[in-house]
Amino acid sequence: MIGETDIQSIDGHDGDGRRAAARLLAASVPVECQGLVAYHATGADAYLGAALSPAPGQRTVILRAARVAGEVIAVADWRIMHAQLFLNGLSVRAQYRGHGYGTRLLDDGVRIARDLGVSALGLDVEVDNVGAYALYQKLGFEEMGYSWWEDVPTPGAGAARTPLRILDWPTFQAQRAAYGFGDLSVRHGDGQVSRVRMVGSVLRVEPGATGAGIAHGLAELVAPSRVYAVRPGSAAGCATAWFARFVRMRMSLSDPGRGRVEYGERRSARRI
Incomplete structure (x- = not known):
């Protein structure tokens, strides 16, 4: 010891x-x-x-x-x-x-x-x-609870993009340049604000339809190679496909x- x-x-x-x-x-x-x-x-x-x-x-x-x-x-x-x-x-x-x-x-x-x-x-x-x-x-x-990591599917060709307002793009770009990852705030829907993170070319968004819509809306701007989300859940499991799980x-x-x-x-x- x-x-x-x-x-x-x-x-x-x-x-x-x-x-x-x-x-x-x-x-x-x-x-x-x-x-x-x-x-x-x-x-x-x-x-x-x-x-x-x-x-x-x-x-x-x-x-x-x-x-x-x-x-x-x-x-x-x-x-x-x-x-x-x-x-x-x-x-x-x-x-x-x-x-x-x-x-x-x-x-x-x-x-x-x-x-x-x-x-x-x-x-x-x-x-x-x-x-x-x-x-x-x-x-x-x-x-205290569980989290399930899941891939977010890319919407099909021709799908309408979610209207987004990028709130802190210069800060995000500066952080990515300095450290290789960055956090970005986007406004969508009825004034809701969500935070996303990019590590290299991988994008993390909210789970569900909201996250998928944000990923689709950002696709041309940040060109992610992969998109995933972290969904809270129970020990019994997660309704969607997952690739990692944490307590x-x-x-x-x-x-x-x-x-x-x-x-x-x-x-x-x-x-x-």
């Missing part, structure tokens, strides 16, 4: 650590989702560098890592989201699995959450990742403001 002080933050100026973390996080994504998330964008490392540039107390991204002989061998990517600390990604290099690194990173996240005063931790885990699910459950995470899990902290601690202090996740 690694020592108490072996979990450290990766900062924006730590280029080697940041690049190693980015590679580990990209490799941890299920094979069905390869190329679809921001970890696989050409500028994922540059994005993490920008996100980690502010002073620690001003960041919404917290990258924590374990090192062996100076090399990053395990990493947790935490995101501060309102009253929740969300685990965006966790990865341990293959030869170091089974030695407690994942547990220590999760335990470290609980301490960070208490230090921040947030009320819960959250994460998504692939349904078929039985080992990770069992670990999260053992540490006190509970199921949303949550750990509530009964009194997040009590006894706030610094990142390096010991507090067992199992006592919360």
Whole structure:
């Protein structure tokens, strides 16, 4: 088991650590989702560098890592989201699995959450990742719901395009140029606004007819090679065809403001 002080933050100026973390996080994504998330964008490392540039107390991204002989061998990517600390990604290099690194990173996240005063931790885990699910459950995470990833079919030739108003095209283009992915806001219907994301040439939209209409309306502008959506659902399944499925899990902290601690202090996740 690694020592108490072996979990450290990766900062924006730590280029080697940041690049190693980015590679580990990209490799941890299920094979069905390869190329679809921001970890696989050409500028994922540059994005993490920008996100980690502010002073620690001003960041919404917290990258924590374990090192062996100076090399990053395990990493947790935490995101501060309102009253929740969300685990965006966790990865341990293959030869170091089974030695407690994942547990220590999760335990470290609980301490960070208490230090921040947030009320819960959250994460998504692939349904078929039985080992990770069992670990999260053992540490006190509970199921909150499911999400089903599905391809969005392209409308047939001659189909009418959904009228769209592009709200932040310059920002979207600048983000794509810098990081290889970008988020775009579009207004459609009776003034509704939706957010879509492009990673490389892959477009993620809302599920259902709304998302399909937006994808069709954006087809000539962004020329996606693939379109998919993430649909909330239950354990019983999803009515449409899907290619990946995840469980949303949550750990509530009964009194997040009590006894706030610094990142390096010991507090067992199992006592919360």
